[in-house]
Amino acid sequence: MVLGLAIFSGGVMAGPLEINVSHEEPGDVETSSVHAAAVVFKDIIETQSGGDMVVNIYPAGALGGNRERMDQMLGNIIQLNIDSIGAIAPFYSLINVIDLPFAFPNQTVFHKVMEGQFGDDLKEDILDNTGIRLLDVSVSGFYVLSNNERPIMSPADMEGIRFRTMSVPSHIAMMRSLGASATPIPWDELYSALQMGVIEGQHNPIPIMAIGGLQEVQDYATLTNHLIGADWWMTNDSFYQSLNDEQKAIFNDALHAGVMVANGTRLLFNSTEMGVGFLEDAGIEIYAPTIDELAEFRELAVPAVMETFEEDLGQDGVDLANYLLQEVDKEIEKLITK
Numbered sequence: 001m002v003l004g005l006a007i008f009s010g011g012v013m014a015g016p017l018e019i020n021v022s023h024e025e026p027g028d029v030e031t032s033s034v035h036a037a038a039v040v041f042k043d044i045i046e047t048q049s050g051g052d053m054v055v056n057i058y059p060a061g062a063l064g065g066n067r068e069r070m071d072q073m074l075g076n077i078i079q080l081n082i083d084s085i086g087a088i089a090p091f092y093s094l095i096n097v098i099d100l101p102f103a104f105p106n107q108t109v110f111h112k113v114m115e116g117q118f119g120d121d122l123k124e125d126i127l128d129n130t131g132i133r134l135l136d137v138s139v140s141g142f143y144v145l146s147n148n149e150r151p152i153m154s155p156a157d158m159e160g161i162r163f164r165t166m167s168v169p170s171h172i173a174m175m176r177s178l179g180a181s182a183t184p185i186p187w188d189e190l191y192s193a194l195q196m197g198v199i200e201g202q203h204n205p206i207p208i209m210a211i212g213g214l215q216e217v218q219d220y221a222t223l224t225n226h227l228i229g230a231d232w233w234m235t236n237d238s239f240y241q242s243l244n245d246e247q248k249a250i251f252n253d254a255l256h257a258g259v260m261v262a263n264g265t266r267l268l269f270n271s272t273e274m275g276v277g278f279l280e281d282a283g284i285e286i287y288a289p290t291i292d293e294l295a296e297f298r299e300l301a302v303p304a305v306m307e308t309f310e311e312d313l314g315q316d317g318v319d320l321a322n323y324l325l326q327e328v329d330k331e332i333e334k335l336i337t338k
Contacts, residue, residue: 016054017247019045022069023082023231024187025211027059031274032211033265034082034231035059037138041080041258048250065186073236074131080255081234086166088232091130094313095122097321099170101226101301102294107139107267109331110228118327122320133237135255138262140229141205141270146218146279149200151287153222155179155300164190164202169312170305171203174226177304178297191217205229207266207274215282223276223288224297231262 021041025032029039035057042055063069063078066087073081081087088095104110113119114137123134145152149161159179165171167184175182180201185193193199194217202214208229209215233255243251269275280286289297309317 016052017049017243019053019055019079019251020058020063020077021055021080021082022058022061022063022072022078024061024066024069024084025059027057032059033138033140033207033262033269036265037258037262038082040261041254044254044257045250048253049247053247053250061188065188073234076236076239079235079239080135082231083234084166085230085232086168088126088132088234089168091132092126094125094317094320096168096170096313097309097317097324098230099168099227099305100309100321100324101170101174101305102298103324103328104228105328105332107142107228108335109328110139110230111263112331112334113324113327116327116331118324121323127237131237133235133240135233135235136259137233138231138259138266140231140266141207142225143203143205143227143229144209144221144223144225145201145203146209146214146221146284147201148194148217148219151220151222151285153287153289154293154296161201162199164193164199169308171227173304173308174301177300187212190214194218203227205270206276206279207269210269210274210278215279215284218284220285220287221279223286224294226297226301233259 021038023034023038025034027035029036038057038059042057045053045055061069063072066083067090069078069081069083070087070091072078085095085098104113119137126132126134145163147161147163150157152158155178160181162181162183163175164185165175165182172182172184183199185199190202191212191214194202194214202218203226204212204214209218240248276286306318306321309321
């Protein structure tokens with residue numbers, strides 16, 4: 001419930017405003033940057049509101065899978081949902097253009113693009129078409145390829161390996177363009193699918209691999225950095241508009257702090273216990289492709305994914321992808337000239 005009602009002295013007294021927060025990572029600030037962010041969000045909301053606003057955190061997909069949580073958010077049962085791009089795609093297919101392979105050279109450029117005009121336009125279009133208010137985006141890291149068959153040094157090494165993907169057409173197209181077999185599998189079934197040999201490989205940022213324990217069922221990893229993993233912070237616009245000015249100020253302050261914590265904690269994890277060293281300590285053989293080798297992956301993957309955008313999303317998808325690349329180039333230029 002968003003607004004609790006309490007019976008008092010025979011009458012009805014408004015209770016605190018309840019905000020339910022949902023995410024699919026473990027409820028542990030030591031291993032999950034998203035949960036750490038949710039804890040900070042809760043503290044700021046409850047402290048600044050003097051208890052007039054209360055936050056309930058539901059980690060580890062406690063309220064259901066991606067689709068269930070999105071439906072509950074739209075139904076105002078969940079007021080803040082932190083989820084993947086794959087969760088948004090069924091409601092707003094154009095979001096898939098963010099997953100154009102090799103589009104972002106680093107996290108700084110990603111943040112600048114999402115905080116700039118492109119991000120503003122994207123948020124407005126999502127809101128107009130779905131009622132979903134995209135609040136912010138935090139980064140979970142760059143994707144690596146991992147498998148238990150053989151080292152991958154070039155696209156030729158992908159041939160015949162079954163890779164798990166989300167149910168995102170661009171991910172499927174990318175894997176197929178590289179010679180692999182793409183198999184959509186839910187996150188909560190990924191470990192067992194690898195363990196039982198249903199698939200041999202997957203792609204995710206290293207901290208996400210660590211959360212899922214995937215280092216236990218993978219032998220090789222290639223640092224392709226082909227996609228940037230992100231957590232999308234969303235709410236129902238009807239809920240947001242129901243807040244008064246004071247509540248919105250508190251909500252937005254807590255949100256900003258939470259996203260900062262998510263980004264900072266994930267960077268720390270990437271640099272320490274959940275980075276490349278983590279995979280090496282787990283016995284995984286690491287390969288870092290050369291610039292020329294990465295170009296081989298890019299030259300196959302990008303045209304295939306752009307073709308998918310045109311087929312599945314039409315001209316709007318192609319235009320949005322080109323707009324994205326245009327803004328990426330601008331931000332790269334700014335980094336060079338500063």
